[in-house]
Amino acid sequence: MRVTSRRVELRSDTFTLPTREMREAMVAAELGDDVYGEDPTVRELEGMAARVLGKEAGCFMPSGTMANLSAIMAHCPRGSAALVGMDSDIYRYEAGGASVCGGVVYRPILNRADGGFEPGDILAALPGDVDDPQFAVPKVLCLENPANHAGAKILPEARVRELAELARRHGIAVHLDGARIFNAAVSSGVPAQEIAACADSVQFCLSKGLGAPVGSVVVGRAAFVREVRRIRKMLGGGMRQSGVLAAAGIVALKNRDRLAHDHETARRLAEGLAATPGVEVVSSGMNMVFFRVPGMDHGRFIEEVGARGVAVAELGHERLRAVTHVGVGLDDVDYAVEAVRAVITGTT
Amino acid sequence: MRVTSRRVELRSDTFTLPTREMREAMVAAELGDDVYGEDPTVRELEGMAARVLGKEAGCFMPSGTMANLSAIMAHCPRGSAALVGMDSDIYRYEAGGASVCGGVVYRPILNRADGGFEPGDILAALPGDVDDPQFAVPKVLCLENPANHAGAKILPEARVRELAELARRHGIAVHLDGARIFNAAVSSGVPAQEIAACADSVQFCLSKGLGAPVGSVVVGRAAFVREVRRIRKMLGGGMRQSGVLAAAGIVALKNRDRLAHDHETARRLAEGLAATPGVEVVSSGMNMVFFRVPGMDHGRFIEEVGARGVAVAELGHERLRAVTHVGVGLDDVDYAVEAVRAVITGTT
Amino acid sequence: MRVTSRRVELRSDTFTLPTREMREAMVAAELGDDVYGEDPTVRELEGMAARVLGKEAGCFMPSGTMANLSAIMAHCPRGSAALVGMDSDIYRYEAGGASVCGGVVYRPILNRADGGFEPGDILAALPGDVDDPQFAVPKVLCLENPANHAGAKILPEARVRELAELARRHGIAVHLDGARIFNAAVSSGVPAQEIAACADSVQFCLSKGLGAPVGSVVVGRAAFVREVRRIRKMLGGGMRQSGVLAAAGIVALKNRDRLAHDHETARRLAEGLAATPGVEVVSSGMNMVFFRVPGMDHGRFIEEVGARGVAVAELGHERLRAVTHVGVGLDDVDYAVEAVRAVITGTT
Amino acid sequence: MRVTSRRVELRSDTFTLPTREMREAMVAAELGDDVYGEDPTVRELEGMAARVLGKEAGCFMPSGTMANLSAIMAHCPRGSAALVGMDSDIYRYEAGGASVCGGVVYRPILNRADGGFEPGDILAALPGDVDDPQFAVPKVLCLENPANHAGAKILPEARVRELAELARRHGIAVHLDGARIFNAAVSSGVPAQEIAACADSVQFCLSKGLGAPVGSVVVGRAAFVREVRRIRKMLGGGMRQSGVLAAAGIVALKNRDRLAHDHETARRLAEGLAATPGVEVVSSGMNMVFFRVPGMDHGRFIEEVGARGVAVAELGHERLRAVTHVGVGLDDVDYAVEAVRAVITGTT
Numbered sequence A, B, C, D: 001m002r003v004t005s006r007r008v009e010l011r012s013d014t015f016t017l018p019t020r021e022m023r024e025a026m027v028a029a030e031l032g033d034d035v036y037g038e039d040p041t042v043r044e045l046e047g048m049a050a051r052v053l054g055k056e057a058g059c060f061m062p063s064g065t066m067a068n069l070s071a072i073m074a075h076c077p078r079g080s081a082a083l084v085g086m087d088s089d090i091y092r093y094e095a096g097g098a099s100v101c102g103g104v105v106y107r108p109i110l111n112r113a114d115g116g117f118e119p120g121d122i123l124a125a126l127p128g129d130v131d132d133p134q135f136a137v138p139k140v141l142c143l144e145n146p147a148n149h150a151g152a153k154i155l156p157e158a159r160v161r162e163l164a165e166l167a168r169r170h171g172i173a174v175h176l177d178g179a180r181i182f183n184a185a186v187s188s189g190v191p192a193q194e195i196a197a198c199a200d201s202v203q204f205c206l207s208k209g210l211g212a213p214v215g216s217v218v219v220g221r222a223a224f225v226r227e228v229r230r231i232r233k234m235l236g237g238g239m240r241q242s243g244v245l246a247a248a249g250i251v252a253l254k255n256r257d258r259l260a261h262d263h264e265t266a267r268r269l270a271e272g273l274a275a276t277p278g279v280e281v282v283s284s285g286m287n288m289v290f291f292r293v294p295g296m297d298h299g300r301f302i303e304e305v306g307a308r309g310v311a312v313a314e315l316g317h318e319r320l321r322a323v324t325h326v327g328v329g330l331d332d333v334d335y336a337v338e339a340v341r342a343v344i345t346g347t348t
């Protein structure tokens, strides 16, 4: 029998809804006008984020897109270049903001299987002579950790260190798109501040697995964050009583260890899918499972499991992705596996 | 006796804190991921805003700055110009975003006493020949109504109509920065949608007198709003479960008639200040009083009334401004007048 | 009898054709690839220009527009502002390039009768607090000397010094659009390098009164000129064997004293026009005469004197301008005055 | 015996010096102010270029960089993307101008061995949904033909047609960077206008093998060229009596068949180098020879042949390139081969 009223949202962890605790914090939050720097709750969140990631200061943002954009602009003067992953979210899904708003050239580098770059590929992208005006000179190297497109992989520590050193030798700052950095920390047992240590600036999202409704934070040195704040205002990201959002963010950040639960759920989902005939699990990690259903058109597959209340999405042109989060329990996962099996076998 | 624990916030209506009703609506809001267009509360707010202002569609924004920036960019292709008030908020306080992000040239026009422009000044700013490549061609005329800098004046209807017709004859769209359009509507008795009728696009702020914690809305034709939405994403203004903010915005918009109370409070404040020796009320309108204290340095005045818990601000280089809002009662106003009198007479 | 085969070109001194000496220099020029910095003739011109204007280095440009644009961009990082004359060529006739290519905000300042600015107007355009992110902070003040729109006026030296000091106190560089700086020098007897002394950078045009076919030069400190050169390449102004143009430029620059002849011709033209009933000479200076013909539509006037072979142009919306140059002799001027008289009196 | 006074310039065909015929044409050219569209020689060149390439109109440019930049900007509104070769001159050597001046995102595509692209790589670069605001939507595909980096290869006609059709199906214009298109035409016997037929716009350089001192031309539809001309003015590429340059360009274009001589010279050079022990010819085509000297550091090799008067250059990080042109005779080539042999064998 088909249960159509049930809904298991596996498209992304951006769909997380705020918990009761977050909603209560939002109601109780002490507020002020953050455009004047007077919202105590925003300040608390920014300070907490900086401490947790081992940086001097933080700046609250309406989105991860603006967090990355502001950070790149603060690192890159007009006419310089940003080295980004060919498959990175920054390059593919953020509408080219650094070129539009910053006059910055994206210089995409091939992402290797581990989500990182070959040093040789970086070197090949550097101008032979930085004084030669025909070249846009790179001023930031953007890493994504964990790497979404590589199948939610944690970048190997040695790789990161090697790339960061290479960047520094060439006067290039390192920005870490750590949208899901706490998934990486919880999953690997490496403290987030160690993962962040390689980078001059880091952004992370409160609204993904952490479960807050809105927001990201950029952290880095104090002077850098002041520049980020200036750019944020120009882009229109200065908000008034944004403490209502920050309050939920504080709860999200405090409870970050609960991400372990999402990883467990994802593991169960990966096992269930792997055991389902007609499903090929490509990779899984943290709160994500990437898979294919070789016998079916992906569009049709998405539609049919959707009809059974299970929402998954294609990522890029070839893979399906299921993401677990606070809104997905173990029973939801079991239900989802059952729905996939039913769709593939054609059972109703 | 000096009461230092009392605080009367008159610097701006951006300092409004959400009411209990708003906070409850935020907690109860039905949410979704608005980046996927799935937040029902955001959609409800956008639809309501469009209806109230008589336009086809709306787009929720994290700030008035982004609302104006996105609207200008949607009207103005790269290399074109925006006609803006020399004293307008858009030109003076929004960090030049349209030039930075949009490659748009600001062409400031002298603001006349009524907050509007002389048609001749507009004509003088138009290129003799739009096909001559030496000119940046204006594609939008930005009006501000009510005009903040002119002392919270409502633009005369005939003036607005004349300017809008002039713009249209030259293929120039009209954008209305209606940050406080509902103050104008409530104060004049003219429905907001009539005030908005002259404009192709309008933005208004939920977080000023309307009292919501965060947000603005841009309204206009459906195709225009789609373009605004695209630009919003690029700027980083796409938020996830922004229904938490929109819920407060809906309450704010429904209760907009309460602005009448702020106007009454401001009138009482204006009268009280006018009756205070050493205070010169320059102008007052809606929820604002502009004044000077000719015998004192403004910086010192601000500090001294501040020590008594009354916060006012300088606007531009020469005037003090006091703004009433939901957080300011009639007794607060009386207290503020008393504090001003005490500071000026030097009484403690 | 109407002489239609004669042509007196008074629309602008940009119409100057290269002299025989220039053409011969072009043919004989030693050339190289200037993109590699190997054109000896370009280097010679750049060095000569720097010396004549008392600066460290120079950079050859395809146009005055690019010279100003590159200089403004080199002074102004993305998001900063350029203070420019409301009536200046930079603001009105250069297509807004600094906003489009540089993300720079134009902040126009009212031009006073002498072509300069009131210090108070500059101060009013400065942000109250440069650290407040709502403001675009000015980084360059652009002067135009002589001021084209003010009727080819030389800025009073005291005025220039006052403005330059004001700028410096606020950390603002001074750029001089000296398109016709040598007309000012020859006319006033003040050496060009004294006129240039107030400015951090200067551009002048070789292709106006100096008579070269193409080009301008930017001069300033060596590090500044290196940055200008980088920007020039990005804009597409790096040319190959541009020594062919520079050769004519060298001749033009060497023979700059011949501008005195154009000033004499213009004086005679001004006198002739002043003595013509129906003509009102508004102002004249150096090689320009600004006038009106109150009894006639300017468009029709231009057409009718044009039919007699005399080309003049409207500048802005209200004045006619006649400009003398190497291609205009005393007899041409007499012929032109006669043609104007005939048109006004309706004689054929 | 070492002949140090002889100089064989093989670094690039940009080093070509104007011929006597060109210099004479420059002296004799009829001129006017091209900013007013009144230079007859520029018009003649633009018309000739358009005809030769089978397009409606042309626009003269100070450089190939500005030609490509203006064309990309005319095709690509702010916020859209340009598909460019990863190894193309546009992407690597033109300072990122389209991002800086145009707010355009470069989307580099892997260049295949033939200098073209795999259709699948193009498809992978297209957004899944052009209405989804997270994507910068491509509006132009830039081909380079012949492909400099691929070793001066002519793109196979079938490849070009396939790519152009693919582009058109997705509403993407095709721009051809035909810097050396006439080398391709002369070498292949295919008329230039057939090579250009696939493209909406083409730019070619007058100052490379064609031998003119300065300039490029963009050709395309009349409305497109008007937009290019507008952008040229904004960038500062509007020049005054540029007929002096166009005159040489006309001679260059008329004599384009002489490129066959450069190809013959290059063939002889390739053979000579191939027969030299210690030299590995990687590829050769038209007027270029790409080679390596595996036993020597390239920097030292360049210096040592340079000491013998033979100038070659590294291209990218791994190859040496020698380019023949009007300034290189058969005897120069023989001399160059001898110099290379001497350097490698260590003979003085």
Ligand SMILES: [Ca+2]
Pocket (backbone or CB within 6 Å): A013, A014, A015, A016, A017, A018, A206, A207, A208, A211, A212, A213, A214, B240, B241
């Ligand atoms: Ca969420």
Ligand SMILES: [Ca+2]
Pocket (backbone or CB within 6 Å): A240, A241, B013, B014, B015, B016, B017, B018, B206, B207, B208, B211, B212, B213, B214
């Ligand atoms: Ca508020």
Ligand SMILES: [Ca+2]
Pocket (backbone or CB within 6 Å): A099, A100, A101, A102, A103, B099, B100, B101, B102, B103, C100, C103, D100, D103
């Ligand atoms: Ca820009």
Ligand SMILES: [Ca+2]
Pocket (backbone or CB within 6 Å): C013, C014, C015, C016, C017, C018, C206, C207, C208, C211, C212, C213, C214, D240, D241
């Ligand atoms: Ca000239």
Ligand SMILES: [Ca+2]
Pocket (backbone or CB within 6 Å): A100, A103, B100, B103, C099, C100, C101, C102, C103, D099, D100, D101, D102, D103
């Ligand atoms: Ca730009």
Ligand SMILES: [Ca+2]
Pocket (backbone or CB within 6 Å): C240, C241, D013, D014, D015, D016, D017, D018, D206, D207, D208, D211, D212, D213, D214
């Ligand atoms: Ca050449």
